[in-house]
Amino acid sequence: xxxxxxxxxxxxxxxxxxxxxxxxxxxxxxxxxxxxxxxxxxxxxxxxxxxxxxxxxxxxxxxxxxxxxxxxxxxxxxxxxxxxxxxxxxxxxxxxxxxxxxxxxxxxxxxxxxxxxxxxxxxxxxxxxxxxxxxxxxxxxxxxxxxxxxxxxxxxxxxxxxxxxxxxxxxxxxxxxxxxxxxxxx
Numbered sequence: 001x002x003x004x005x006x007x008x009x010x011x012x013x014x015x016x017x018x019x020x021x022x023x024x025x026x027x028x029x030x031x032x033x034x035x036x037x038x039x040x041x042x043x044x045x046x047x048x049x050x051x052x053x054x055x056x057x058x059x060x061x062x063x064x065x066x067x068x069x070x071x072x073x074x075x076x077x078x079x080x081x082x083x084x085x086x087x088x089x090x091x092x093x094x095x096x097x098x099x100x101x102x103x104x105x106x107x108x109x110x111x112x113x114x115x116x117x118x119x120x121x122x123x124x125x126x127x128x129x130x131x132x133x134x135x136x137x138x139x140x141x142x143x144x145x146x147x148x149x150x151x152x153x154x155x156x157x158x159x160x161x162x163x164x165x166x167x168x169x170x171x172x173x174x175x176x177x178x179x180x181x182x183x184x185x186x
Contacts, residue, residue, distance in 0.1 A: 122174075
Protein backbone atom coordinates (compact mmCIF):
# COMPACT_ATOMS: atom_id res chain seq x y z
CA UNK A 1 0.00 0.00 0.00
CA UNK A 2 1.23 3.50 -0.84
CA UNK A 3 0.22 6.75 0.76
CA UNK A 4 1.09 10.41 0.57
CA UNK A 5 -0.02 13.46 2.48
CA UNK A 6 0.14 17.23 2.24
CA UNK A 7 -0.81 20.14 4.46
CA UNK A 8 -1.45 23.76 3.52
CA UNK A 9 -1.32 26.68 5.94
CA UNK A 10 -3.91 29.04 4.47
CA UNK A 11 -2.18 32.05 6.07
CA UNK A 12 1.01 31.18 4.16
CA UNK A 13 -0.59 31.06 0.70
CA UNK A 14 -0.65 34.78 -0.07
CA UNK A 15 1.36 36.12 -2.95
CA UNK A 16 0.73 33.40 -5.53
CA UNK A 17 0.36 34.52 -9.10
CA UNK A 18 -3.30 34.45 -10.26
CA UNK A 19 -2.18 32.10 -13.09
CA UNK A 20 -1.42 29.55 -10.38
CA UNK A 21 -4.82 27.94 -11.03
CA UNK A 22 -3.91 27.43 -14.72
CA UNK A 23 -0.74 25.64 -13.64
CA UNK A 24 -2.39 23.14 -11.31
CA UNK A 25 -5.91 22.57 -12.69
CA UNK A 26 -6.55 20.60 -15.84
CA UNK A 27 -9.38 21.78 -18.14
CA UNK A 28 -11.94 19.35 -16.67
CA UNK A 29 -11.26 20.53 -13.11
CA UNK A 30 -11.23 24.16 -14.14
CA UNK A 31 -14.63 23.79 -15.84
CA UNK A 32 -16.28 22.78 -12.54
CA UNK A 33 -16.48 26.42 -11.38
CA UNK A 34 -17.06 29.69 -13.17
CA UNK A 35 -14.17 31.36 -11.36
CA UNK A 36 -11.32 30.37 -9.10
CA UNK A 37 -9.88 32.48 -6.31
CA UNK A 38 -6.66 31.91 -4.42
CA UNK A 39 -8.51 33.22 -1.36
CA UNK A 40 -10.89 30.24 -1.32
CA UNK A 41 -10.16 26.88 0.30
CA UNK A 42 -11.34 25.01 -2.78
CA UNK A 43 -8.21 25.63 -4.85
CA UNK A 44 -5.99 24.54 -1.95
CA UNK A 45 -7.89 21.25 -1.63
CA UNK A 46 -6.90 20.52 -5.22
CA UNK A 47 -3.29 21.52 -4.57
CA UNK A 48 -2.99 19.37 -1.43
CA UNK A 49 -4.70 16.37 -3.08
CA UNK A 50 -2.33 16.46 -6.05
CA UNK A 51 0.73 16.83 -3.82
CA UNK A 52 -0.42 13.88 -1.67
CA UNK A 53 -1.05 11.63 -4.70
CA UNK A 54 2.35 12.50 -6.15
CA UNK A 55 4.03 11.53 -2.86
CA UNK A 56 2.15 8.21 -2.88
CA UNK A 57 3.33 7.38 -6.40
CA UNK A 58 6.89 8.38 -5.54
CA UNK A 59 6.97 5.56 -3.00
CA UNK A 60 7.15 3.07 -5.85
CA UNK A 61 8.85 5.03 -8.65
CA UNK A 62 10.22 8.39 -9.67
CA UNK A 63 7.96 10.44 -11.96
CA UNK A 64 7.98 14.05 -13.12
CA UNK A 65 5.37 16.13 -11.30
CA UNK A 66 2.88 17.89 -13.53
CA UNK A 67 -0.08 18.97 -11.40
CA UNK A 68 -2.48 19.04 -14.33
CA UNK A 69 -1.97 15.30 -14.99
CA UNK A 70 -3.53 14.47 -11.60
CA UNK A 71 -7.32 14.63 -11.83
CA UNK A 72 -9.45 15.04 -8.71
CA UNK A 73 -12.96 13.55 -8.90
CA UNK A 74 -16.03 15.81 -8.76
CA UNK A 75 -16.85 14.62 -5.25
CA UNK A 76 -13.19 14.99 -4.17
CA UNK A 77 -12.95 11.41 -2.86
CA UNK A 78 -10.58 10.08 -5.54
CA UNK A 79 -7.65 11.25 -7.59
CA UNK A 80 -6.36 9.64 -10.77
CA UNK A 81 -2.96 9.83 -12.44
CA UNK A 82 -2.82 8.01 -15.78
CA UNK A 83 -4.17 4.54 -14.93
CA UNK A 84 -3.64 4.75 -11.16
CA UNK A 85 -6.42 5.71 -8.75
CA UNK A 86 -6.11 6.80 -5.14
CA UNK A 87 -8.64 7.32 -2.39
CA UNK A 88 -8.64 10.83 -0.95
CA UNK A 89 -9.29 12.14 2.51
CA UNK A 90 -9.51 15.94 2.74
CA UNK A 91 -9.84 17.81 6.02
CA UNK A 92 -10.05 21.51 6.74
CA UNK A 93 -9.71 22.77 10.28
CA UNK A 94 -8.70 26.20 11.53
CA UNK A 95 -6.39 27.58 8.83
CA UNK A 96 -5.09 24.19 7.67
CA UNK A 97 -6.06 21.97 4.76
CA UNK A 98 -4.86 18.38 5.01
CA UNK A 99 -4.92 15.76 2.23
CA UNK A 100 -4.21 12.04 2.35
CA UNK A 101 -4.02 9.91 -0.81
CA UNK A 102 -3.68 6.13 -0.77
CA UNK A 103 -4.12 3.23 -3.14
CA UNK A 104 -5.43 1.28 -0.13
CA UNK A 105 -8.30 2.33 2.10
CA UNK A 106 -8.10 5.63 3.96
CA UNK A 107 -9.37 3.82 7.08
CA UNK A 108 -6.08 1.85 7.05
CA UNK A 109 -4.09 5.06 7.46
CA UNK A 110 -3.41 6.97 10.64
CA UNK A 111 -2.52 10.63 10.57
CA UNK A 112 -1.60 13.22 13.13
CA UNK A 113 -1.38 16.98 12.67
CA UNK A 114 0.16 19.68 14.82
CA UNK A 115 0.44 23.46 14.72
CA UNK A 116 3.01 25.98 15.90
CA UNK A 117 1.87 29.43 17.13
CA UNK A 118 4.10 31.02 14.48
CA UNK A 119 5.89 29.63 11.45
CA UNK A 120 9.08 27.86 12.63
CA UNK A 121 12.24 27.14 10.70
CA UNK A 122 12.11 24.26 8.18
CA UNK A 123 14.39 22.25 10.48
CA UNK A 124 11.90 22.54 13.37
CA UNK A 125 9.01 21.68 11.04
CA UNK A 126 10.80 18.52 9.89
CA UNK A 127 11.75 17.56 13.43
CA UNK A 128 8.14 17.89 14.61
CA UNK A 129 6.77 15.91 11.64
CA UNK A 130 9.25 13.08 12.34
CA UNK A 131 8.29 13.11 16.03
CA UNK A 132 4.60 12.82 15.10
CA UNK A 133 5.36 9.82 12.90
CA UNK A 134 7.41 8.08 15.58
CA UNK A 135 4.52 8.61 18.01
CA UNK A 136 2.04 7.17 15.48
CA UNK A 137 4.26 4.15 14.82
CA UNK A 138 4.90 3.46 18.49
CA UNK A 139 1.19 3.67 19.31
CA UNK A 140 -0.30 1.79 16.35
CA UNK A 141 2.44 -0.80 15.88
CA UNK A 142 2.88 -1.37 19.64
CA UNK A 143 6.62 -0.81 19.43
CA UNK A 144 8.85 1.11 21.85
CA UNK A 145 9.43 4.59 20.42
CA UNK A 146 13.10 4.37 21.45
CA UNK A 147 13.58 1.46 19.01
CA UNK A 148 12.25 3.39 16.01
CA UNK A 149 14.15 5.63 13.60
CA UNK A 150 14.12 6.87 10.00
CA UNK A 151 16.18 6.26 6.94
CA UNK A 152 15.70 8.15 3.68
CA UNK A 153 16.01 6.38 0.36
CA UNK A 154 15.70 8.66 -2.69
CA UNK A 155 14.07 11.26 -0.43
CA UNK A 156 11.43 8.72 0.61
CA UNK A 157 11.41 8.17 4.39
CA UNK A 158 11.46 4.60 5.65
CA UNK A 159 10.56 3.58 9.17
CA UNK A 160 13.27 1.50 10.86
CA UNK A 161 12.83 -0.81 13.84
CA UNK A 162 16.02 -2.10 15.46
CA UNK A 163 17.99 -1.52 12.27
CA UNK A 164 15.48 -3.22 9.94
CA UNK A 165 13.06 -1.39 7.60
CA UNK A 166 9.37 -1.85 8.35
CA UNK A 167 6.97 -2.42 5.43
CA UNK A 168 4.60 0.39 6.40
CA UNK A 169 4.15 3.25 3.97
CA UNK A 170 4.41 6.69 5.52
CA UNK A 171 4.47 10.33 4.58
CA UNK A 172 5.55 13.57 6.23
CA UNK A 173 4.55 17.12 5.35
CA UNK A 174 4.85 20.67 6.62
CA UNK A 175 3.85 24.12 5.46
CA UNK A 176 3.81 27.36 7.38
CA UNK A 177 2.69 26.74 10.96
CA UNK A 178 1.43 23.19 10.33
CA UNK A 179 3.02 19.74 10.19
CA UNK A 180 1.53 16.29 9.67
CA UNK A 181 2.55 12.65 9.53
CA UNK A 182 0.67 9.65 8.12
CA UNK A 183 1.29 5.93 8.49
CA UNK A 184 -0.32 2.93 6.74
CA UNK A 185 -1.57 0.22 9.08
CA UNK A 186 -2.81 -2.52 6.69
